Structure formats: C-alpha cells, structure tokens
Amino acid sequence: MQYQNPILTVDIVILTLQDGRLRVALMPRHEEPFAGLAMLPGGYVHGDSSAGKVDKSTTHAALRILKQKLGFAPSHLEQVYTESGPTRDPRGWSASVVYLALHEFAVVDALVQAGKASLHDVHPQPSLPALAFDHKLLIQSALARLKAKATYSTIVAHLLPPVFRLTDLRQAYELVCGTTENKANFRRKMLAANALVATELLTGGVGRPAEGYRLREDLVTIEGLISGC
Amino acid sequence: MQYQNPILTVDIVILTLQDGRLRVALMPRHEEPFAGLAMLPGGYVHGDSSAGKVDKSTTHAALRILKQKLGFAPSHLEQVYTESGPTRDPRGWSASVVYLALHEFAVVDALVQAGKASLHDVHPQPSLPALAFDHKLLIQSALARLKAKATYSTIVAHLLPPVFRLTDLRQAYELVCGTTENKANFRRKMLAANALVATELLTGGVGRPAEGYRLREDLVTIEGLISGC
Incomplete structure (x- = not known):
C-alpha cells in the first residue's frame, strides 16, 4: 500500500x-x-x-x-x-x-x-x-x-473601522480583555508608542466631534499595554 | 489526475x-x-x-x-x-x-x-x-x-538542568534576551510568581553553596518579567 x-x-x-x-x-x-x-x-x-x-x-x-x-x-x-x-x-x-x-x-x-x-x-x-x-x-x-x-500590540484596532476614536479603541480592548482601562493611561501609552496617525475629526454618535485615528501599520508592539488580559 | x-x-x-x-x-x-x-x-x-x-x-x-x-x-x-x-x-x-x-x-x-x-x-x-x-x-x-x-514566562529554565541556581537562571535570560537584569529585581519577580520550588543547597562551582530551585510546572506566566527582550 x-x-x-x-x-x-x-x-x-x-x-x-x-x-x-x-x-x-x-x-x-x-x-x-x-x-x-x-x-x-x-x-x-x-x-x-x-x-x-x-x-x-x-x-x-x-x-x-x-x-x-x-x-x-x-x-x-x-x-x-x-x-x-x-x-x-x-x-x-x-x-x-x-x-x-x-x-x-x-x-x-x-x-x-x-x-x-x-x-x-x-x-x-x-x-x-x-x-x-x-x-x-x-x-x-x-x-x-x-x-x-x-496585552502588547495594536491588534484589537483591526476589529474597528479604519478610522476610529481612542474611546472606541479603549472600549474594544476592555471588551476583548475583560478589563477596565484608565482613560488617560490608555491614551498616553497608545500615543507614546507612535502606533496611530491622527486623521480627521469624527462627528456623529453622541458627544462632541472627536479626533479620528488610524493604525500606522498592521501591528505595533506596545510593552505593558494591557495588564491582566 | x-x-x-x-x-x-x-x-x-x-x-x-x-x-x-x-x-x-x-x-x-x-x-x-x-x-x-x-x-x-x-x-x-x-x-x-x-x-x-x-x-x-x-x-x-x-x-x-x-x-x-x-x-x-x-x-x-x-x-x-x-x-x-x-x-x-x-x-x-x-x-x-x-x-x-x-x-x-x-x-x-x-x-x-x-x-x-x-x-x-x-x-x-x-x-x-x-x-x-x-x-x-x-x-x-x-x-x-x-x-x-x-519576556513573560519561565520557558528559559528548560535550557538548564532540572535543579539550578537563580544566578544561572538570570544569566540564561540575559543571554537569550541580550539584556542585563537587576539581580534583586529578577529574584523578586521570579519568587513572587511562585514559579519555582526550592530544593537543596547546590555545592560545586565557584563561591558558596547556593539555594537550588526547580520549576514548579512546565511554564508559568510572569507579566513584565523581562523588558526589551
């Protein structure tokens, strides 16, 4: 055989x-x-x-x-x-x-x-x-x-539209990880990593227009981004 | 065909x-x-x-x-x-x-x-x-x-004999990661994670006999163990 x-x-x-x-x-x-x-x-x-x-x-x-x-x-x-x-x-x-x-x-x-x-x-x-x-x-x-x-990368952003609010991104991480992230900390880490590019003001939804961001590249590593995911 | x-x-x-x-x-x-x-x-x-x-x-x-x-x-x-x-x-x-x-x-x-x-x-x-x-x-x-x-696990210990010194373990991490780890910090993180079991005093080699350790299990996750590996 x-x-x-x-x-x-x-x-x-x-x-x-x-x-x-x-x-x-x-x-x-x-x-x-x-x-x-x-x-x-x-x-x-x-x-x-x-x-x-x-x-x-x-x-x-x-x-x-x-x-x-x-x-x-x-x-x-x-x-x-x-x-x-x-x-x-x-x-x-x-x-x-x-x-x-x-x-x-x-x-x-x-x-x-x-x-x-x-x-x-x-x-x-x-x-x-x-x-x-x-x-x-x-x-x-x-x-x-x-x-x-x-826990250490921008992977979660791919669940969102190409242009998103930092709030949307944080909430996506919270959902995936089952954590509650500090707004200012999350913003600081994400922006310090130079992982995002500011694009345009996003209107629509509730609240004031907010800065829109897109990913600079497919995946950026951010050490210690989320703890306890 | x-x-x-x-x-x-x-x-x-x-x-x-x-x-x-x-x-x-x-x-x-x-x-x-x-x-x-x-x-x-x-x-x-x-x-x-x-x-x-x-x-x-x-x-x-x-x-x-x-x-x-x-x-x-x-x-x-x-x-x-x-x-x-x-x-x-x-x-x-x-x-x-x-x-x-x-x-x-x-x-x-x-x-x-x-x-x-x-x-x-x-x-x-x-x-x-x-x-x-x-x-x-x-x-x-x-x-x-x-x-x-x-960067986040005890995997490196598997490159060592079953019973090893903390110094040997730290040096193995330094070699794999190309970093220099603080001795006290490394010891603290490794012991706090409850990843190791103290076994016996190891004699031989240079210096005084040192505490020997073995892995508690195959892999234990230790968040933020090594930075910049």
Whole structure:
C-alpha cells in the first residue's frame, strides 16, 4: 500500500465587534461530513494543479478561500497554530492550519446580509450553534491568541473601522480583555508608542466631534499595554 | 489526475545552553534532496499505517521522531508555526509544523558524543553550516518564539538542568534576551510568581553553596518579567 499524505486544510476564525459584543462568522455546511452544522470558513490547501491554481503557502490558501467563499479580504490575518490528528476529520488523518482574521463590523455584516455567513457571540458567554469538526476548539484557540496579543500590540484596532476614536479603541480592548482601562493611561501609552496617525475629526454618535485615528501599520508592539488580559 | 495531498512533516529546533552560548542541534543529512548538508531533526507525519504506527498529532510525531532519531525526550516542546509552499521541498508542495525543543546541555551533549548530532551557535552571531531545505528560516522562527516567551514566562529554565541556581537562571535570560537584569529585581519577580520550588543547597562551582530551585510546572506566566527582550 502506497503511503498517503494526510489531509491539509486551513480554517479561518473571523472575529468582529458588533455593539460591544465580540462575534465570530460561521457558514452553513452543506456537504458531508457534518452536513447541516455550522462551520468556520475553510478548505483544502491546493498543493497540486489538479485542484486549480496552486497556493503559494497556507496563508495564501486562507486568503484565496476567504475571497472565493465570502468575497472578503480581512484587515488582519495571522496564523494561530496547526491542529491535527487521526480522528478530527472522518475522511482521514488531517492537519488544519488555523488563522485568525479580524475586520470591522460593517463589512462582515454585509456578508451576513448577503446570506453568506452568520455572526455568533463568543464573549463573555459563547452562544455557538452545533459546529462541524473540532471548530469549537479552533475558535477558542484563536480567541486565546487575540487576548494574548492584545496585552502588547495594536491588534484589537483591526476589529474597528479604519478610522476610529481612542474611546472606541479603549472600549474594544476592555471588551476583548475583560478589563477596565484608565482613560488617560490608555491614551498616553497608545500615543507614546507612535502606533496611530491622527486623521480627521469624527462627528456623529453622541458627544462632541472627536479626533479620528488610524493604525500606522498592521501591528505595533506596545510593552505593558494591557495588564491582566 | 487524482488530487494529491501535500507533504506534511515536522521539524524540531532543539536549543540548549553551553558555557554561556545558545546552541542548536543539527544532524547530518544522508539522503536526497540536500544529501551532505546539515538538517534539523524532523520527518514525515505518519497519517496512515503503511508508514508504521499512526501519529496521534503533529506533536506526537515530533516526540516520536526525537525518540527514534536521537533517543531523546525534551524538557520542553512547543509548536511554533507551520511553514509551507510549493518550492521549499523539491519532492512536492509541503508544509512543515515547526517545534521548539529545549533541554539541558549535558543530555544534548551526550547525543553529540554519540555522534548523533552536532551543536552550533545561534546567538549572538549564528555560525551555522549549510542547511537543507529552509531550515535556517525555521531556526530563526524558533529563536524569535523563545525570545518572545522569555519576556513573560519561565520557558528559559528548560535550557538548564532540572535543579539550578537563580544566578544561572538570570544569566540564561540575559543571554537569550541580550539584556542585563537587576539581580534583586529578577529574584523578586521570579519568587513572587511562585514559579519555582526550592530544593537543596547546590555545592560545586565557584563561591558558596547556593539555594537550588526547580520549576514548579512546565511554564508559568510572569507579566513584565523581562523588558526589551
């Protein structure tokens, strides 16, 4: 019997922020195994041309699948880890490279309105439907990564629109980390790190117009940003 | 043409500490591709029984390979990330799950004395031979993980013997991080975290006998342990 390579897939945990709730995007699964359950967007890595264009890496596979299945390119995408084993997929021994994708609500909501995805609370109490494969575990792992990186980086800003208020950013960190941050301290640390660029006055919402900021780059490290996340 | 799954391997970056130098263990590669070069210990994940006993996960594959090829079980093993692409292995599209393994010098040195492995400096100036595949990149990624985790965890202790002096531990952190730590501060943070267990007085070496410590568990998180690693 010739040796068969294991199955290699990617699965993407898309998180966004809706009205002070952290939510994950799921898709309906139509095919076996697990037909009728909800699933993370994901699929096979294309390692040979019989499946179509060959992926340059698992990260490119994740971007291709998000584009093909959802028509969507996330504001931030990073590899979390690889889950694997003989029983997680009834079709055979499989490894899935798990990705964390973050994006503002309006764009993810458009996918929901188009019937392509549904949004579910993950925090503080998860309210998830029955999930295919070990996707519940994959969501938990992606959440742990988001929390870990929130303590020392600007990652949380990718849950907001490209231009945001410092207040919105602080509240997003508080939500992800389950902490209460001192307003002045948070502002000072964020501005001292030179992580943000002031853009325009934001009007709308309650209160006076406020300074709008955008990220200077994808991720900036800020040591000791949040304690106890 | 039937779709072929990509190649799935694991590669393990074994690091240890020898006379104040951080060193990586390499093996000679005898087979093509890259015969004659040095390589990280690694191999195929066994996803079906034609190759032998089926691995329970990529982590179990890494442990199996370390045992089979080196007769060795590391003090600490963790998954770093998965490197992948169409050209990194001339045999086909491949993904390798990269692991970081840490162990005390005496045991790794026994592998060297037995002719199974060789040790090479990685820090501060790498002195590596010509390496098979993209193993130089994999070593860099594992080093980056070690440094990142050194800032907030007891991971560095796994480079030392099971029982060590606080001075040895501090010097190991200084070496990994390229910093100079205040002796009293380091001691205070390490003991306050309840990460260590006092064991016995250690004699030998220079100076008076010193308190010996061992890790209470594999990894303990200590916020703000090292700054600027």
